[in-house]
Amino acid sequence: MNKLDLSTxxxxxxxxxxxxxxxxxxxxxxxFNMMTVxxxxxxxxxxxxxxxxxxxxxxxxxxxxxxxxxxTLIFLKEGHKDAxxxxxxxSGRDIDKMAGAGLTPVFTPEGCPTFAEAELTxxxxxxxxxxxxxxxxxxxxxxxxxxxxxDIHSMFVGEVVAVYGG
Numbered sequence: 001m002n003k004l005d006l007s008t009x010x011x012x013x014x015x016x017x018x019x020x021x022x023x024x025x026x027x028x029x030x031x032f033n034m035m036t037v038x039x040x041x042x043x044x045x046x047x048x049x050x051x052x053x054x055x056x057x058x059x060x061x062x063x064x065x066x067x068x069x070x071x072t073l074i075f076l077k078e079g080h081k082d083a084x085x086x087x088x089x090x091s092g093r094d095i096d097k098m099a100g101a102g103l104t105p106v107f108t109p110e111g112c113p114t115f116a117e118a119e120l121t122x123x124x125x126x127x128x129x130x131x132x133x134x135x136x137x138x139x140x141x142x143x144x145x146x147x148x149x150x151d152i153h154s155m156f157v158g159e160v161v162a163v164y165g166g
Contacts, residue, residue: 001106001114001121004163006049011120013042016075021084023074024053025113026064032105032113035061036084039153040073042160049160051124054153057131062154065126071158072112073122076103077166080117108164118166124158131155 016022017040025034041052051073055062065071076084083101104116114121132152137143 001108001118001164001166003109004120004165006160006163009120009163013040017041020075021081023076023084023087023115024055024061024065024071025074026061026068026071027113028068028111029105029107029113031064033061033064034074034087034113035059036087037073045157046127048127050127050157051122051160052155052157053124054132054155056151056153058151065129065154065156069126070110070112070161071124071126071156072108072114073124074114074118075120076115076117077119083117108162110162114164116166118164120166121164122160123162123164125161126156126158128157129154 017038021036021038023034024037039054055065083103086100106114106116108123110123112123131154134143
């Protein structure tokens with residue numbers, strides 16, 4: 001795991017998240033969870049480089065996001081789409097997701113979870129959290145299509161404090 005200079009990264013965040021997917025993880029060694037994500041963003045907010053992620057209220061990962069100061073957004077190397085499928089369709093409440101994923105957990109110098117199979121790992125310190133209630137949607141079609149059961153997301157904005165390449 002090599003620490004990278006954020007200013008040297010060259011990636012298309014739209015393609016990276018939408019097409020390759022990522023893992024969102026939070027916790028510490030012996031007590032962490034992860035889930036597959038394809039929604040999120042990178043940018044500049046409050047004079048800070050940030051990564052924004054979204055987690056449904058019902059997800060087990062939400063418990064880890066709420067109780068930990070950091071989260072990681074992890075892009076795996078090619079050849080791990082099956083692992084992303086397992087980690088996105090099973091709950092850590094019910095099974096040991098790591099057993100079926102075939103990934104090797106490792107931890108950043110900050111103590112955050114990532115995987116030996118990671119191509120890129122963004123370590124983010126939580127700065128802001130908000131829910132996405134129906135009354136805040138200006139485009140009600142988006143709400144109706146994405147939240148038919150009202151299982152809304154919370155949005156987390158995190159300062160990117162480190163980036164590691166595998």
